[in-house]
Amino acid sequence: MSLPQLSEVDAEDLLRCICFKTGPPRRIGVELEWLVHDLRDPRLPLSEARIAQAHAAVRALPLAAALTFEPGGQLELSSLPATSLTECIGSVSADLDAVRSVLRGQGLILTGLGQDPWHAPRRLLHEPRYDAMEACLDRNGAAGRAMMCGSASIQVCLDAGNEEPGPLGYGRRWQLAHLLGAVLVAAFANSPLRQRRRTGWLSTRQSQWADLDPVRSLAPAPGAEPREAWAAHVLDAPVMCIRDDKGPWTTPEDLTFRTWVRTGLPRPPTREDLDYHMSTLFPPVRPRGHLELRMIDAQSGEDGWIVPLAVTTALFDDPAAAETVYRAVKPLAEIAGPCRAPRNPLWTNAARSGLADPELRAVAAVCFDAALDALPRMGASTAVQNAVAAFTSRYVDRGRCPADDVLDAGLGPDLSPVQRLDHRKDIRP
Structure with missing residues (x-):
């Protein structure tokens, strides 16, 4: 049975309604991507058979989070929506313990870096989606394959916000995300190396996302009403591929979804x-x-992911912290200018220089102090509060980020940056 055709009006209505579900912020989630490396020597390439065997072993685990694998073999855990930071951390930590135990038995380790520092991109998953994605992104250079096959991130998921104009309103949260996002890039930059060489960026991963595609990785135009801006952005973005159950997926050039509908x-x-x-x-x-x-x-370390999750959640969901941070990041709009993130000067400075950028460092100091004030009000454990305080002291107060430690450690013959920098453990609730 054929599915009903979609009209342009239908598409606009759906985009406005389904993408911003408003209400008081109550739930959080996190998606964790990890590189997978040899336990004893992460510089060694892994065979496809070894990766496939490890994937099969992990799939057999009874995990609470959704488990997926990225085209280069990266492992991703996507948590269920949680009603508190403590619940989210506890659930994901239990899953990670189980995954790590299985991988250790296979002689493998999860590596927390934004970009693989040793290996060239190599696609292991051959599915119509990834065949089409690779063909589409290859038109714009090498950034697409590097993103698909060698990058890893922490994605924090928060409710869109309510209909009110205050700090928890969806309009304010949308604007905050695109300014605070640059501060988060700078504070947690952790990918200065690629194929054993310095790239000139502290977040090579973020620089690659900016180069991915002329439109696909851009934010909607700033200043517009979020629902309207997002609907227009989606409809006017190029279609990556047209799916086909009977054969390869086609990858049209210069076909927007709006044109396809019309x-x-x-x-x-x-x-x-x-x-x-x-x-x-x-x-x-x-x-x-x-x-x-x-x-x-x-992030490096078994529990390094908890700090960005805790900080981001505090700055968005605690009303006092959200108001403080909104006032702190508003001047950054002048640096960003009219260009859309992540290709504006603000985001470029964050990815290239991290907290060595004086404006970003000053705003980050306000943000992390606000998060530290908010975490007790949110019921965060003492261990989590201490971890955020330690990160603030180690990096933010000194104008540094984790990438600086990676560069200091180098890629010596004996130990990897991950093994040398595995200093953030035992910070769970």
């Missing part, structure tokens, strides 16, 4: 096509009913 060619699009099209857009903040913040590099 012409009905090469076949009429459906609601499922719209949903899939949205999944092929990679802005730094993606509304999916909730807000998905996608700009944070994966």
Whole structure:
């Protein structure tokens, strides 16, 4: 049975309604991507058979989080929505313990870096989606393959916000995300190396996202009403591929979803096509009913991911912290200018220089202090509060980020940066 064709009006209505589900912020989630390396020597390439065996072993685990694998073999855990920071940390930590135990038995380790520092991109998953994605992104250079096959991130998921104009309103949270996002890039930058060389960026991963595609990785135009801006952005973005159950997926050039809807060619699009099209857009903040913040590099250490989750949640969901931070980041709009994130000067400075940038360092200090004040009000454990305080002292107060430690450690013959910098453990509730 054929699915009903989607009209342009239908598509606009769906985008306005399903992408910003408003209400008081109550739930949080996190998506953790990890590189997978040899336990004893992460410089050794892994065979496809070894990766496949490890994936099969992990799939057999009874995990609470959704488990997926990225094209280069990266492992991703996507938590269920949690009603508190403590609940989210506890659930994901239990899953990670189980995954790590299985991988250790295979002689493997999860590596928390935003970009693989040793290995060239190599695609291990061969599915129509990834075949089409690679063909599409290859038109714009090498950044697409590097993103698909060698990057890892921490994605924090928060409710979109309520209808009120205050600090928890969806309009304010949308604007905050696109300014604070640059601060998060700078504070948690952790990918200064690629294929054993310095790249000149502290967040190589973020620099690659900016180069991914002329439109696909951009935020909607700033200043517009969020629902209207997102709907227009989705409809005017190029279609990555047209799915086909009977053969390879085609990758049209210069076909926007709006044109596809209007012409009905090469076949009429459906609601499922719209949903899939949205999944092929990679802005730094993606509304999916909730807000998905996608700009944070994966962090070193078994529990390093907890700090960016705790800080981001505190700055968005605690009303006092959200108001303080909003006032602190507003002047950054002048640095950003009219260009859309992540290709404006603010985001470029964050990815290149981290907290060595004086404006970003000053704002980060306000943000981390606000998070430290908010975490007790949110019921965060003493261990989590202490971890955020330690990160603030080690990095923010000194104008540094984790990438600086990676550069200091180097890629010596004996130990990897991950093994040398595994200093953030035992910070769970």
